[in-house]
Structure formats: C-alpha cells, structure tokens
Amino acid sequence: MYVRATTRKNKDGSTVRYLQLAHNEWDAATRTSRPQVLHSFGREDQLDRAAIERLVASLAKLLDPAAALRATSGSDLTFLASRPMGGAHALNGLWHRIGIDTVMKKLLTGRRLDPAAERVLFALVANRALAPSSKLAATRWIEHDSHIPGLPATSDDACYRAMDWLLKIEDKLAEEVYWQVADLLNLEVDLLFFDTTSTYFETGEPDTPAARDDHGRRLDQHLDQETESDESADDGDGKSFRAYGKSKDHRPDLPQVVIGMAVTRTGIPIRVWSWPGNTGDQALIRQVREDLREWKLTRVVWVADRGFASEQNRRFLQRAGGHYILGEKIRSGSPAAQAALSRQGRYAHVADNMQVKQVQLPDTADRFVICHNPDQAKRDAAIRADLLAQLEEAIKGSDKLKPLKRAELRGKLSTKPGLHRFLRATPGGLLRIDKAAIKAEERLDGKFLLRCSDPHLSAEDIATGYKQLLEVERGWRDMKTIIDLRPVYHRKEDRIRAHVLLCWLALLLIRIAETTCDDTWLNLREELERIHVGTFSGPAGTFRQRTETSAAQRAILAKLGVTEPKRIITLEPGTPA
Known part of the structure; x- marks a missing residue:
C-alpha cells in the first residue's frame, strides 16, 4: 500500500492535489498492474492531520518501537553513537539483588540530598570495576562512554556530595550489606580473615596534624563537605591522615594511609577501614573487633598475619568467645617459637603437599601448629x-x-x-x-608456625585456614590493579575515606560475580562489555537499541540472576512537522 497523489487544474489556473490510500492489483488478463483506491483523504490542503496521526499510531502498535520509528523515518535514520552497556547492566543487577539500592534509599529518607545520590554512587562503583578514573573523568565516562541505568549524566559536584553522604552512612551500610550478602550467598562466618596494606600519595608533604579519637577519626567534625579543599588546620598535637609510616609499597619517602579489610573464607570482602599512615598494626585489629562485634556474628575465628600476634591483641580477640589463628614469627627467637620448633614429633600429610605437626606447650592454652611444605x-x-x-x-x-x-x-x-x-x-x-x-x-626451610586458641579445630583446619589468608592478599592485588585504588586523586581526608569505600563496594560486586560464575572478573568484564547500545535518530525521533546477546553473555547473566537488558532501551519521539 502507498499514498497516491492526483492533481486537478482549476479554471483560474491553480492546481489542487488529492491524496488517496491505494494499492496495486495484478490483472492477469491484460498482464498489467492496476491501482485500486482503498480510501480517499481529500484535498491535501484540507487534510485532517490529527486523523492521520491516530491512524499511524494505531498501525505502529503492530510493530516493535524501533521498527515503527524506522518505518516513519524513511531513509533519514542516522546512527549517532555506540557505547558498551553489558558490564554496567550486570553490576546494576547485582547491586539490586544484594539490596544496596534499597538500603541507600532507606538511609536517604529524611535527608536533604538529591534522591539520585544512590545512582551516582552506583555509577562511581561501576566506574571502578569497569574503567577506573578520577571523579571528574568518571562524569565524562558516565555521560559519553557507558550506559548507566537511571543516570544519563552527572556532575563532579554531585559525585562529591554523594561521596560525603556515603561516609556518613558507612557503619550502617556495611552492616546492612553484609547481612544481605550473607543471605544471598548463604555465608557462614566461621573464619574471618583480616589484613592491612598501605597506599601512598604522589606528594612530598603529609597533612596538617589533627586531634583524633581511638579509631583514627578527626575529633573536629566541622569539615567542609562541599569542596575539594586542603585539610583545615588544627592546632595542637595530633596525627596526620596522610602521614609517613612503614610502607608496604616500599615507598617510605611518600606520605600514606593504612587500609584494613575483613574477608570471608570465600573471598567476599565484608568491610574496609582507613587509618592514618603511621598507625601500627597492633592497634588496628582492636577497632575491627569492636566494629564487627556489634553485628552479633555467631562464631568468629580471626585469621591474621604475624603482625597482629601481640599478647594484648590475642586477649582482645578472645573476648565474647572469639578465637584466633595467628602467624607466629618463626625467626623472632621468642621462647614460645623456640620451644615449639624444638619439640619432636612426626608430621602428618594434609592437602596441597603440606605437612603439619601439632605442639602443645605446658605454660599456655594455645595450640601451636608447625607447617612444612617440601x-x-x-x-x-x-x-x-x-x-x-x-x-x-x-x-x-x-x-x-x-x-x-x-x-x-x-x-x-x-x-x-x-x-x-x-x-x-x-x-x-x-x-x-x-x-x-x-x-x-x-632448619626453617619451608616452615611456618601458627598459634590457635580454638580447642576444637584440627591441625589440618588450622593450616588450611591460614593459607586462605591469601584471599585477602588477592583482594589487595585486585584493589591496586583491576580497581585502581591508587592513584588517589583526593587531598581531603573524608574524600580519601569515601574513595576507599567505593573501591570496597566495587570489589564486593566483583567477588560475588566471580564466585557465582566461577570465572575471573577480567574474563567476565571482557565478554559483558561486548554488549553495546546504539543510538539512532531520524525525523520521527531518537531511540536506543542494544546489540543481540551471545550465548556466552546470556549464560553469564543467567548465572548472576540478572535479566537480559531490554532490546529497546529508550524511545524519544520527535515533534511532528
């Protein structure tokens, strides 16, 4: 069918056009095609355009939106842009499955903050997982280089305000997210791994010292939350946040901050902490124990490296029925280490070519396990x-x-x-x-010594549990490579702390994806980012349509419990002529 136009010439020399809906029928006798008029619209200058629009809209319902738009656009349809969307779509699906959006929206209630703050924070977390960059560069990435559901664009000011709010809700958010993840993955927290790292700043001077509480937070709460200004001065003795300390990055010449992370045996990071750069390891675990004690976890055995094995820390971890597995400094020359190593006994073979020997010393209730790897x-x-x-x-x-x-x-x-x-x-x-x-x-080749307070764990469980401390080290490695914890583009203490929280949320989503799909995030990201959304424009409007998903992409989304993205993402009809 087509619209047919006929012309009639008046006596005064003017012409009038008439429009008709027609179609051609084949005449077998004459072997020619003859036009048949189905409907007459009347004179073109007196056309009832509203009726035509209703007819077109009614016919368009029989097509999908993109096909309808292409049909009305003719040959003027223009392909404007294409950007990846699969990675952000999968992360957004996990974000919703865990319930982070629900928790944030609940915590937003009653606050004078843009409701889009939750979307901004998700976009910043997705940026860390997909294309780490500064917050200013992240705003350009959100607007031009990725498709973030519910957030077509944002500004750096909106990012900073959302980060400031994230820091205010840190304690409540971490607890709520943990219980959501525990319910999603059926986590049983029996072994909880803890370790610290440091990250340095490419600047020659530490921050101005400020008075702080036992958790390393500033006592001065009246910090400017709106601008990325320098740290405000604070008279008197105190600690700098970015300070010189024992660097685990081998850069003692640069100021740094210390970051701690607690991880489950399956590698799920449940919380992170930030402290001034000159804070000692032995003081850190006490705050961690106090913070997590409020979560009322049923049974926790803390697993930590030998830097946390002081007598005071051991007593602290045993409060409220807790236990620990701690590395002991085998070359320290301590009486306990020397006595444990001097005891005779046979090694028992366990998994991964490891041999273990349990030693019980008379003057302590702790059990010592000597591990030997040939x-x-x-x-x-x-x-x-x-x-x-x-x-x-x-x-x-x-x-x-x-x-x-x-x-x-x-x-x-x-x-x-x-x-x-x-x-x-x-x-x-x-x-x-x-x-x-x-x-x-x-005598010490291939050996390491462990101290455990739990009387019920076997020597094999103690050894294999300590080996799983590598999950934390893997977390630090991914934090510093895949998520790009460093460089940190902030000077203000609150923004640095918020940046660490964003990296934690990104690592949380990544670990859940890896655990669920049994594959590395690098492989998952590479496959998912092949799903693109294209933007098309024509006289009738603009629409966005995703590419067809492959079998591998559908399999990943199915494992994550995330539905495929809609085929037509957005449809914006233009103004008719």
Whole structure:
C-alpha cells in the first residue's frame, strides 16, 4: 500500500492535489498492474492531520518501537553513537539483588540530598570495576562512554556530595550489606580473615596534624563537605591522615594511609577501614573487633598475619568467645617459637603437599601448629644459595682492604637484609660467611608456625585456614590493579575515606560475580562489555537499541540472576512537522 497523489487544474489556473490510500492489483488478463483506491483523504490542503496521526499510531502498535520509528523515518535514520552497556547492566543487577539500592534509599529518607545520590554512587562503583578514573573523568565516562541505568549524566559536584553522604552512612551500610550478602550467598562466618596494606600519595608533604579519637577519626567534625579543599588546620598535637609510616609499597619517602579489610573464607570482602599512615598494626585489629562485634556474628575465628600476634591483641580477640589463628614469627627467637620448633614429633600429610605437626606447650592454652611444605623448602634453599653466592662475591678479596674500607663494605652490606643475615665479622674485623646462621636457616626451610586458641579445630583446619589468608592478599592485588585504588586523586581526608569505600563496594560486586560464575572478573568484564547500545535518530525521533546477546553473555547473566537488558532501551519521539 502507498499514498497516491492526483492533481486537478482549476479554471483560474491553480492546481489542487488529492491524496488517496491505494494499492496495486495484478490483472492477469491484460498482464498489467492496476491501482485500486482503498480510501480517499481529500484535498491535501484540507487534510485532517490529527486523523492521520491516530491512524499511524494505531498501525505502529503492530510493530516493535524501533521498527515503527524506522518505518516513519524513511531513509533519514542516522546512527549517532555506540557505547558498551553489558558490564554496567550486570553490576546494576547485582547491586539490586544484594539490596544496596534499597538500603541507600532507606538511609536517604529524611535527608536533604538529591534522591539520585544512590545512582551516582552506583555509577562511581561501576566506574571502578569497569574503567577506573578520577571523579571528574568518571562524569565524562558516565555521560559519553557507558550506559548507566537511571543516570544519563552527572556532575563532579554531585559525585562529591554523594561521596560525603556515603561516609556518613558507612557503619550502617556495611552492616546492612553484609547481612544481605550473607543471605544471598548463604555465608557462614566461621573464619574471618583480616589484613592491612598501605597506599601512598604522589606528594612530598603529609597533612596538617589533627586531634583524633581511638579509631583514627578527626575529633573536629566541622569539615567542609562541599569542596575539594586542603585539610583545615588544627592546632595542637595530633596525627596526620596522610602521614609517613612503614610502607608496604616500599615507598617510605611518600606520605600514606593504612587500609584494613575483613574477608570471608570465600573471598567476599565484608568491610574496609582507613587509618592514618603511621598507625601500627597492633592497634588496628582492636577497632575491627569492636566494629564487627556489634553485628552479633555467631562464631568468629580471626585469621591474621604475624603482625597482629601481640599478647594484648590475642586477649582482645578472645573476648565474647572469639578465637584466633595467628602467624607466629618463626625467626623472632621468642621462647614460645623456640620451644615449639624444638619439640619432636612426626608430621602428618594434609592437602596441597603440606605437612603439619601439632605442639602443645605446658605454660599456655594455645595450640601451636608447625607447617612444612617440601616444595617451599626447595625454593628457600635455592634462594639462600643465590644469596650466599652474591655475598661470597661481595666479600671476596676484602681481607686485603684497609680496615676503614672494610668497615665501609660491611656498612653497605648491612643495608641488604638478605645478605647481612649470613654475614659475620671476626674479632679482627675480617668479613666471613656465618655458617651457624646458615645451619639455623636450614632448619626453617619451608616452615611456618601458627598459634590457635580454638580447642576444637584440627591441625589440618588450622593450616588450611591460614593459607586462605591469601584471599585477602588477592583482594589487595585486585584493589591496586583491576580497581585502581591508587592513584588517589583526593587531598581531603573524608574524600580519601569515601574513595576507599567505593573501591570496597566495587570489589564486593566483583567477588560475588566471580564466585557465582566461577570465572575471573577480567574474563567476565571482557565478554559483558561486548554488549553495546546504539543510538539512532531520524525525523520521527531518537531511540536506543542494544546489540543481540551471545550465548556466552546470556549464560553469564543467567548465572548472576540478572535479566537480559531490554532490546529497546529508550524511545524519544520527535515533534511532528
């Protein structure tokens, strides 16, 4: 069918056009096509355009929106842009499944804040997981390079206001999110892993010191929440947030902050903390224990590295029936470590080529487990042989040096702990390899020592539980590579803390996706980001349509419990001529 136009010429010389709805029928006798008029619309200048629009709208209902728009646009349809949407769609589905949106909207009730703050925070979390960047660059990414459901665009000011609000609801949000995740994944918190790291800032000076409470937070609560200004001055003694400290990134020359993370045995991060950069490890776990005690978890066995094994920390972790598995410094020379290592006994073989031996000392209720890995023992021996070769080359011919030069060489070697461990000086000042130190080290090859307060865990459970502390280390690695915890583009303390929270939420979504799909986030992200949304425009309006999903993409979304995105994302009819 088509619209047919006929022309009639009046006596005064003017012409009038008439419009008709017609279609062609084939005449078999004459073997020609003859037009048949189905309906006459009348004169073109007196056309009832409203009736035509109603007819077109009625016919358009028989088509999908994109086809209807293409049909009315003719050949003037223009392809404007394409952007990935699959990753953000999957993360948004998990965000809703966990109920983070519900928790945030509930916490928004009664606050004078834009209701879109929840969408802004999700967009910033998605940015960390998909294309980490500064907050200013994230606003451009949201508007031009990704499709965030419910948020076509935002501003850097809106991002900063949302981050300030995120910090205010941190405690309540973390608790609510944990219970939502526990219900979603059926988490049974028996082993809880904790570790810390540090992240530095490319700046030469620490912050101005400020008075702080026991949790490292500023006592001055009247901070400017609206601008990214420098830290306000605070007279008197206190601690800087960005401060010099023991750097785990090997950058003691730069100010840093300390970050702690608690993780379940399956690698799900349940909370993060931020402290001033010169805070010691032994003080951190006390705050963590107090914060999580309010969650009323049924049974918790804390698993932490040897930096947290002080007597005060051990007593603190045992409050309210808690227990711990802690690494013991095997080379510390402590009486407990020496006594445990000197006990005779046979090793029992457990999983992953590990051997364990349990030791009970008479003067403590703690149980000690000596773990031995033969493969690691071979690696330790090979590393030591390499170090000894380097040391022997370094001190070769040193007997002929003058005493002052020999002292300079010894001082230089003292800056290299791996070599200095096996170096000794004779009473006459000559440099020699310490054979007693080598023999002592050989006894420790492939071994590590654990201390546990739980009387019911087996030696195998203690050893394998401690090995799972690697989940936290994997979390730190992903935080610093995939999510780009560093560089941090903020100077203000509250914004740095909020940035860490955004990274935690991104890691939480990533870990849930990996656990559910049994695949790495890099693979999942690569596949999902192949789902694009295209923007098309024509005389009748603009619409956005996604690409067809592949079998692999549908499988990922099905495992995550996320529905496929709508085929037509948006439809914006234009103004008729």
